[in-house]
Amino acid sequence: MQDSRAALADITRRMTAAAREVGRQPDAVTLIAVSKTFGPEAIRPVLEAGQRVFGENRVQEAAGKWPELKGVYADIELHLIGPLQTNKAREAVALFDAIHSLDRDKLAAALAKEMEKQDRRPELFVQVNTGEEEQKAGVVPQEVEAFVVRCRKEHGLSIAGLMCIPPLEEPPGPHFALLAKLADKLGLAKLSMGMSADFETAVKLGATHVRVGSAIFGARAPFKGARQG
Secondary structure (H helix, E strand, O other): OOOOHHHHHHHHHHHHHHHHHHHHHHHEEEEEEEOOOHHHHHHHHHHHHHEEEEEEOOOHHHHHHHHHHHHHHHOOEEEEEEOOOHHHHHHHHHOOOEEEEEHHHHHHHHHHHHHHHHHHOEEEEEOOOOOOOOOOEOOOHHHHHHHHHHHHHOOOOOOEEEEEEOOOOOOOHHHHHHHHHHHHHOOOEEEOOOOOOOOHHHHOOOOOOEEOEEEEEOOOOOOOOOOOO
C-alpha cells in the first residue's frame, strides 16, 4: 500500500497550485477522497492526516464501513458519487451528506420523498453526460435545464450543482468547460468534476469538488465483505 498520507499532501499541494495559477482561492475547492473498495484500515491513515470528505460509489459498501468510522470522527462528510438505484434512496438519504448522481425523474421523486420523511437534506448534484455516451448515466447537455427545472418545481428539490465524468478517450477540458457553462446558465454554484488524472485541469476550469481516489489510496482491490449497492 502506498503512503496515503504523503499522497494526500501532494494532491493538496497540486490543487493549491492549480487554483492560484488561475487566481482562485485554494479553499474554494473541496477534495473528495474516493475510498470505494477500500476498507477502514486503508481509510484511517487518511483520516488521521486530517481528511474529512470522502466519496463512495455504492450504498451497501458505504453502509458496511462508515458508521463505525463516523463514531470516531464525527465531522466526516460522505458523498455518493456512483449511480443510485431508486430502491436505495432511503439508505442513501440517511447515510450521505451529498449525492452527485441525480439523473432521472424517478430518482428525483424517490429522493424528495425520503428527504421529506427523514427531514434530511443531502446536497444534490445533477450528473451530466457531457460526452453523450450511450453506456453512461447522466442527463445529456441539451436536457439539463429542463431536468433541473423539473427537480425544483415538480419535486421540490434544491439542486446544488452539476457533476460529470468525461469520456476516457477525450481531453477532459472541453467537458469541464461545458459543465461550467451549463451551471452558470442555471445559477448553480457547485461543480463536481476532475479525478486522479485530471483534477488540476478541473480546478483551473472552476471545479468546486474534485474526486480523487487512486492517486491517494493506490490501485484498487475489491472491498471484502461488501455487497454491491
